[in-house]
Amino acid sequence: MSRRIPFIIFPVLLAACAAPRTVERPDLVPSQRPYSVNGERYEPLPSHEGYLEDGLASWYGVEWQGRKTSSGETYDIDAMTAAHKTLPLGVYVKVRDRRTGRTVIVRINDRGPFVRDRVIDLSRGAARELGCEEQGLVPVRIEALGYRTTGPDGAVRYVPLSDYGVGVFAVQVASFGKEENARRLAAELKSRYGAAVVQEATVNGSLYYRVQAGRYGSLRQADEARRRFAATGFPGGFVVAVDKNR
Numbered sequence: 001m002s003r004r005i006p007f008i009i010f011p012v013l014l015a016a017c018a019a020p021r022t023v024e025r026p027d028l029v030p031s032q033r034p035y036s037v038n039g040e041r042y043e044p045l046p047s048h049e050g051y052l053e054d055g056l057a058s059w060y061g062v063e064w065q066g067r068k069t070s071s072g073e074t075y076d077i078d079a080m081t082a083a084h085k086t087l088p089l090g091v092y093v094k095v096r097d098r099r100t101g102r103t104v105i106v107r108i109n110d111r112g113p114f115v116r117d118r119v120i121d122l123s124r125g126a127a128r129e130l131g132c133e134e135q136g137l138v139p140v141r142i143e144a145l146g147y148r149t150t151g152p153d154g155a156v157r158y159v160p161l162s163d164y165g166v167g168v169f170a171v172q173v174a175s176f177g178k179e180e181n182a183r184r185l186a187a188e189l190k191s192r193y194g195a196a197v198v199q200e201a202t203v204n205g206s207l208y209y210r211v212q213a214g215r216y217g218s219l220r221q222a223d224e225a226r227r228r229f230a231a232t233g234f235p236g237g238f239v240v241a242v243d244k245n246r
Contacts, residue, residue, distance in 0.1 A: 037114045048091040048144035049160055055119030057095060057140040059127035060112075069110035072226075074236045078125040083110035084142075090238075092148050092158055095120060097130055098139045104129040105145065169222035170195070170212040170242050173234040182209035189213040212240060 034043045045051070061077045069075050071089045087093065087108050096103045106126045113121040120142055124133065132138040146158035173189070176182040182198045189196035195215040201208050213229070216222040222239045229237045 035111070037111075040114075042085050042111075045086050045088060047160070048088055048093075048146060051087065051093075051144035052141065053119050054098070054139070054141050056117050056137045057120045057122055057127075057130075057132070057142075058113060058115075058118055058137055059122040059124055059133070061124040068235070071109040071238065072230060072235065073109050073238060075110065075123075076125075077123055079123055080104070080106045080126050080129065081109045081123045082106040082126060083112035083121040084108045084119070085111060085114070087144060090147060092145045093120075094143045094145055095122065095126070095130060096141045096143075097132060098141055100131065102131050107148075168242050169216045169218070169239055170197075170214050171222060171226045171229050171234075171237045172210055172212045172240050173229050173237040174211045175201075176209045176211070177206070179209050182211050186211050186213075212242065215242075 034041060036042070060083070064075050065077050067075050069081075069083075075081075082093070082095070084093070089108055089110075091108050092105055093108060094103055094105050104122075104126050106122065110121070113119075118137070120140065122130065122132075127133045130138070146160055148156060148158055150156050174182070174185060176185075179198070186196040186198050189211065190213075193214050196211060196213040199210045199212055201210055214222070214225050216225055226237050226239055
């Protein structure tokens with residue numbers, strides 16, 4: 001759990017484009033448990049469904065680059081992500097600037113902001129997309145969408161977690177800009193864990209190669225594997241649901 005006080009940065013999402021038939025899943029344990037910051041207790045919501053909220057958005061950047069988020073991922077200031085106090089980690093939300101109508105979709109992977117009236121802390125990349133990078137605070141409305149999935153036809157949609165209560169899971173352990181690096185790691189992990197594949201994804205016009213390791217029959221097993229991967233040099237991994245025929 002990240003414990004930090006968000007701040008305004010004056011001028012001084014990787015956006016998760018899922019591979020076909022892949023559903024991104026939240027990091028369920030321990031990041032969904034109640035927690036306390038500055039003497040105040042927060043209880044993460046069990047579901048995102050129907051969630052709407054108005055308030056102020058800020059963004060956090062350079063000082064937090066490379067640090068761990070509450071989800072266990074490493075913070076990337078240019079990824080399309082955000083921090084929220086209680087929404088389930090892994091959920092995507094639409095953030096709308098109430099002055100301009102401009103919107104951005106981000107994935108919740110951290111906790112905060114722990115400041116009154118601020119409802120969300122955006123990454124720098126998300127703030128840039130929303131057009132508010134050079135501003136400290138902007139009035140927004142956030143709407144929880146769900147977990148993102150891409151079908152065989154390439155269409156993106158957002159679904160409740162309950163739609164994917166059973167299935168086959170893997171742990172995404174790394175993402176590379178060079179295919180040979182991804183292939184090399186996948187081959188090493190396959191020899192150790194019996195299964196590892198490389199999935200291609202386009203992020204902001206750039207092609208990335210994501211290494212997904214293992215094959216697990218339940219979300220709990222996959223999350224336990226994620227923690228083992230984290231202890232052996234892959235701290236930024238997260239669980240994904242995959243096509244059972246992969």
